[in-house]
Amino acid sequence: MARSILVVADMRGDEVRQVTFETVGAARQAASGGKVSVLLAGYGVAAQAERLAASGADEVLTVDHPELAGRRSELLAACVESAVRDTGAQIAMLAHSAVGRDVAPMIAARFAAPQVSDIVALALEQDRLVCRRPVYAGKAFVRVVLEGDFFVVTVRPNNLPKPDAGPFAPAAVRALAVQLPGARLELREVLQKTSSGVDLTEADVVVAGGRGVKSADGFKPLYELAEALGGAVGASRGACDAGYCDYALQIGQTGKVVTPDLYIACGISGAIQHLAGMSNAKVIVAINKDPEAPIFNVADYGIVGDLFEVVPALTAHVKALRQGSAGEIR
Numbered sequence: 032m033a034r035s036i037l038v039v040a041d042m043r044g045d046e047v048r049q050v051t052f053e054t055v056g057a058a059r060q061a062a063s064g065g066k067v068s069v070l071l072a073g074y075g076v077a078a079q080a081e082r083l084a085a086s087g088a089d090e091v092l093t094v095d096h097p098e099l100a101g102r103r104s105e106l107l108a109a110c111v112e113s114a115v116r117d118t119g120a121q122i123a124m125l126a127h128s129a130v131g132r133d134v135a136p137m138i139a140a141r142f143a144a145p146q147v148s149d150i151v152a153l154a155l156e157q158d159r160l161v162c163r164r165p166v167y168a169g170k171a172f173v174r175v176v177l178e179g180d181f182f183v184v185t186v187r188p189n190n191l192p193k194p195d196a197g198p199f200a201p202a203a204v205r206a207l208a209v210q211l212p213g214a215r216l217e218l219r220e221v222l223q224k225t226s227s228g229v230d231l232t233e234a235d236v237v238v239a240g241g242r243g244v245k246s247a248d249g250f251k252p253l254y255e256l257a258e259a260l261g262g263a264v265g266a267s268r269g270a271c272d273a274g275y276c277d278y279a280l281q282i283g284q285t286g287k288v289v290t291p292d293l294y295i296a297c298g299i300s301g302a303i304q305h306l307a308g309m310s311n312a313k314v315i316v317a318i319n320k321d322p323e324a325p326i327f328n329v330a331d332y333g334i335v336g337d338l339f340e341v342v343p344a345l346t347a348h349v350k351a352l353r354q355g356s357a358g359e360i361r
């Protein structure tokens with residue numbers, strides 16, 4: 032059965048985030064030949080609309096307005112509502128990001144529709160759409176079958192398969208006329224606190240530090256390793272509570288959820304609340320001086336040792352690999 036799907040573009044600054052392209056890829060499969068539309072709402076969005084037009088979607092709807100520069104959820108919700116009515120979409124898919132989590136329930140409420148949050152997979156089973164989402168802080172997964180007229184779904188970044196790179200026939204780009212409501216909330220400032228501009232929730236490599244890092248200065252070798260690997264730095268709550276780093280870096284049940292290809296846990300014991308945010312990483316490396324630390328139970332590779340010796344050695348080795356002169360790590 033062909034379905035019409037609306038994907039709402041998720042922005043980081045002026046750039047469309049990778050999760051949007053992942054969602055378009057999944058929506059193409061799920062649509063079974065139906066129409067995949069992408070809504071891009073912001074200010075000065077022409078260049079990003081072109082990127083989306085080459086993503087495999089059938090059409091890109093833009094709402095370009097100065098009022099949308101401030102990422103106000105109420106205004107974005109008005110744009111999504113108009114786009115759903117315009118396209119007749121049966122599913123609206125948003126990123127499970129700060130903005131997506133804010134807007135998705137507004138859409139669900141406006142259409143009195145069910146919402147399925149934080150999905151990590153979407154599959155077609157005998158023409159039924161089935162979502163997979165984690166529960167109990169990632170200890171189990173549930174399958175949710177979408178049956179009905181309209182659904183709102185939020186998608187966890189970095190979990191759906193990497194999207195087909197194309198090339199695709201360019202999608203039509205069309206301006207959507209939306210009557211923006213007067214906003215009651217104003218976003219004054221967005222603080223981005225990730226290393227080297229890499230978005231923590233979308234990073235392929237995360238180097239995370241725990242209380243074992245011992246100080247803010249102790250994070251320096253972790254930043255150097257993350258930079259050498261093109262990754263981002265994260266932290267346990269232990270490190271955040273101790274004031275070694277900002278809470279924006281916290282990974283876990285009450286922090287961010289990450290699914291990188293490689294997660295390097297440095298001086299992190301592996302409390303269940305931390306595992307909730309990272310145990311789905313594809314490869315986990317743990318560096319801890321305590322051989323009994325629970326983090327080793329989930330690690331694919333464990334290094335028992337002092338992180339202040341191991342991390343700089345790894346960084347030097349990565350740099351040497353890049354230059355083609357790597358030998359054994361000592």
Ligand SMILES: Cc1cc2nc3c(=O)[nH]c(=O)nc-3n(C[C@H](O)[C@H](O)[C@H](O)COP(=O)(O)OP(=O)(O)OC[C@H]3O[C@@H](n4cnc5c(N)ncnc54)[C@H](O)[C@@H]3O)c2cc1C
Nearest residue numbers: 241242243267268269283284285286298300304305320338
């Ligand atoms: C409701 C609730 C929600 C929570 N949410 C989160 C959350 O979202 N994220 C989160 O992380 N935690 C969360 N916690 C806290 C969690 O229970 C742990 O307290 C926390 O994760 C511990 O952080 P840590 O591993 O950095 O510190 P510790 O448990 O103190 O571990 C430090 C580790 O560093 C090792 N170490 C010390 N020195 C070195 C060295 N030089 N080299 C190598 N290893 C060394 C030690 O052997 C030890 O294993 C939550 C707790 C509660 C109750």
